[in-house]
Amino acid sequence: MSYYLKVPARINILGNPSDAVEGDFATISMAISLYAHAIIEPSDKIVFEMRAPGSGNDNQSKDFPLNSVFECELSNSLIPMDDEPKLCKGAFNFLLKISPEFRSKICRRGFRLTTWSEVPRQSGLGGSSLFVILTLAALREFYHLDTQIMNxxxxxxxxxxxxxxxxxxxxxxxxxxxxxxxxxxxxxYRGKLFHKSITQEPFATYEILNRWAGKLSLVAITTGLKHDSGNIHHAMRTKYLEEYNTWYHKGGSKPPMIKYMERIWETAWKGKIALLNSEMETFGQMMNLNHGVVNDMMNYCGFQEGAGRLNNLLIQTALNQHALGAKLTGAGQGGSIYALVKPGKENELADVWEKQIKELNLQNASIYTPKISVQGLSIKDKENKTGLI
Incomplete structure (x- = not known):
């Protein structure tokens, strides 16, 4: 049996980066209607195919040019990580290490996993994680792994x-x-700062808000400038943990990184209250505060341009156009920003940004209006299109 899987990208609206990378607090985040996709089907080998970006139709995936392909004979041995697609291979290897059930089943039949994505690479939308999620979910479904253990x-x-x-x-x-x-x-994310082994720290608490909150009128821009979010977060997480551990063991006044992240957390919980009360101007103010603190914190951590000169320029343009709030959604120094506007004003800001990116010669930039994806991961039987999740 073959399966088709789809998973949405995300934007972090408030509270980032306090998702237990530089502080374990809280975010308001939203899945958006940009997707990564996968098909898993039987094979006599283990095959990973990563295809060029496409429009998201599972019937079209074979028409996209190959970016990378890897295949090997059936085995329950770890796959070498010296070439692409490393995200998919890393997920496969991890599952082999922790799941006796998977190790026992992998030698019985092979698979071909084909993946592709609508999400721009290194755009600050969480695109790399989508390939890991798709690989794990596809293998779970294809090999009928215990969904209580692997929920x-x-x-x-x-x-x-x-x-x-x-x-x-x-x-x-x-x-x-x-x-x-x-x-x-x-x-x-409280209790998750140290990234302990699974089940040795709390799972995140996921509280759905879209059933009660009003619609967010958002406009987003991906600059097209590539950045490595891991490198940026590494510098800031290292600084945070150093200051946290010293403060925890020696006491005294709170160090700067703790203060920065507590202020960022405050934007998330206050923003939640504002959102549920439909107080969009207050919600926008929290966005602006969140970005200002992140900009200051990045300067403190050694990034001379803070959240990035170009990002700050585009954010200021949005605020000059009377956006209620504007901020980063990724790690800074590139990626994406978005703005909250009054309903019906989305096209006005999009037009101004469009003119600006031409003046700045940002040839790979793109502007879009993020729409909520109410459903997260979805899995269908590819033959009869039956929805499984």
Whole structure:
């Protein structure tokens, strides 16, 4: 049997980066209608195919040019990580290490896993995590692995451990939870700062808000400038943990990184209250405060341009156009920003940004209006299109 899988990208609206990467507090995050896709089908070998970006139709995937392909004979041995697709291979290896059930089944039949994505690479939308999630979910479905043991919370936790421990990417948890669970959510990460083994720390608490909150009128821009979020987070997480550990053991006044992250957390919980009360101007103010603190914190951590000169320029343009709030959604120094505007004003800001990116010669930039993806991870029987999740 073959399966088609789809998983949405995410934006962090408030509270980032306090998703247990530089402080274990909370974010308001939203799954958006940009997706990564996968097809898993029987094969006599183990095959990974990563195809060029496409439009998201599972019937079109074979028409996209190959970016990378890897195949090997059936075996329950670890796959070499010296070439692409490393995200998929890292997920496969991790599952081999922790799942006796998977190790016992992998030698009985092979698979071909084909993946592709609509999400721009290194755009600050959590795109790399999507390939890990798709690989784990596809293997879980294809090999009928125990879904109580490997439930969606565990899937999110595994994704974070794979990226951090197998692939060396410094990361938190928002990018791993939001694509799986979907919607607009307030996510609590308290107790997850040290990234202990799965079940040795709390799972994140995922509180859906879109059933009660009003619509967010958002406009987003991906600059097209590539950045490595792991490198940026590594510098800031290292600084945070150094100051936290010294303060925890020696006491005294709170160090700067703790103060920065507590202020960022405040934007998330106050923003939740404002959102549920439909107080969009207050919500926008929290966005502006969140970005200002992140900009100051990045300067403090040695990034001379803070959150990035170009990002700050585009954010200021949005505010000059009377946006209620504007901020980063990624790690800074590139990636994406978004703005909250009054309903019906989306096109006005998009037109101004469009003119600006031409003046700045940002040839790979793109502007879009993020729409909520209420559903997160979805899995269908490819033959009869039956929805499984």
């Amino acid at each position: 969606n919370y565990v899937l999110a936790e595994m994704t974070q451990r794979i990226e951090e421990n197998e692939l060396g990417i410094t990361c938190g948890f928002a990018d791993r939870y939001v694509p799986i669970f979907g919607g607009l959510a307030y996510i609590d």
